[in-house]
Amino acid sequence: MSEIKDFKVLKKINLTLPHDINGIIVCPNERCVSHYCVSKFKSDINRKNQILVKCHYCEKQFMLNAK
Numbered sequence: 001m002s003e004i005k006d007f008k009v010l011k012k013i014n015l016t017l018p019h020d021i022n023g024i025i026v027c028p029n030e031r032c033v034s035h036y037c038v039s040k041f042k043s044d045i046n047r048k049n050q051i052l053v054k055c056h057y058c059e060k061q062f063m064l065n066a067k
């Protein structure tokens with residue numbers, strides 16, 4: 001599987017973020033196919049230091065509460 005490899009690559013790019021959020025959170029889009037398999041998300045930080053998470057499957061973007 002490519003998940004481990006992806007995680008290592010992303011970790012090098014940005015060490016401050018849990019860049020790869022697979023299988024931990026659930027997509028807010030209830031029709032998203034991620035509900036039937038392992039969810040995959042990409043995280044990003046916006047200008048307000050908020051963590052934005054984007055679903056790999058349906059590309060829905062939402063905010064993640066974190067300190």
Ligand SMILES: [Zn+2]
Pocket residue numbers: 027028029032033034055056057058059060
């Ligand atoms: Zn989704």
